[in-house]
Amino acid sequence: MDGSPLARLVVVLIFLVLLGVPVVALTREKPAVEAVVTTPAAQAAVQSVDVSVTLSHPGMVDIRLADQVVLASEAPTASLERVLTVPGSTADLTVKFQWPDGRVSHAGRVTVSHDGEVWADQTFWGETEVVDVVKVQEPAQP
């Protein structure tokens, strides 16, 4: 091979081609990548959650999502369950409990779960009325 000019030319050409591959890869114009805007709206994706309400004494239940009623009792009840859809992995549920018999302290518990995983579990205490917010949030993955 030392004596063949043709073989030398082939080796040099192969070397140049191999050298060109990374140069082309590095200098090639890349397609524009649109910036990902992480707005609250962009994060929204509908999730289905199980909402379970338990009261220590029968009372009226009113649960709202973004000021819209999503779960309400028509008469005093001790428990209530429903599957709701919430936009995204976080939502605020406004919970209102009313007890006709307001002489003693009563408790109302709200549990929200998704695929068996508990996303929220809060208990509220009051005599005649309780209004508060349950923060529904997908637990952070370890």
Place this chain on the structure above:
Amino acid sequence: MRLAIIAGLFASIVSVQAQDKLPVVSLGTVLTDLAQDVGGDRVAITSLVKPGQDPHDFEPAPGDVKAVSQAKVVLASGLGMESYLDKLRQAAGSGPSFLVVGEKVKTISAPEDEDHDHDHGDHSHHDHGGGLDPHWWHSIANTKLAVRAIRDAFIAAAPADKAVFEQNAKEELAKLDELAKWVRVEVAKLPASKRVLVTSHDALGYFARDYGFEIRPVQGISTNDQPSSKKVRDIISAIKQEKVKSIFFENMENPKVLTEILQETGAKNGGVLYADGLGEKEGNTYDAMIRHNVTTIVEGLQ
């Protein structure tokens, strides 16, 4: 003669009572309100920054330095809000005890913003509190920490009135718990997708953290930060893209840039927020300020 003696006695009693009160100087309007609630009639508070006055621009006058040197307790927000604080401490001497509330609360970082111009003027010395957001009072949890710190500072300065300060602080903390619950319920009326706040300057970071809002301020962390034309274009583009319904003015800000953004985007004027402290009429107490801001934001974005 008898009348003169009675009048003299009365005047001396009033004078003694006034002297009995703990002399306090406050460098912020929110601090003044909280201190008055905790101190009740056992404190005499001199508020150097008045309601409606921009604390970012305030500089103490010689008379203010005298008031500070005669005080037993001086209340400061800290985190860079009072750029003059170190000088004031030196000028006041060893008499007053300084409570820098920003050192007692849970802080957040001030967003890094390379995209603004500083209109420093006389304030070229101001820093941004080591990169921390100085508007801590927009978190009610922080305000509760502030109440506890003020109570402890007052007790240390006037131990004879410990029971009064403890009782007043307990009542104030209960009121703040009620206020926090009210805010939770009001904010819950807004879906997460609508929690985008376009404001004059970046003062509502703590509120945004607590209630899941995204902030798009026109100015930086200080009212002295001026937005670049690129930043204004970016905000206009984001408002259009995210279909933001309202943008909010501040009581202490020049509305020129926000007015231009309103015209460009077609968003509506959501109203005026109290960002840097209490107002003169509306929002003249901490409770009223928070209720006003939250009502304005929720109604504007619903």
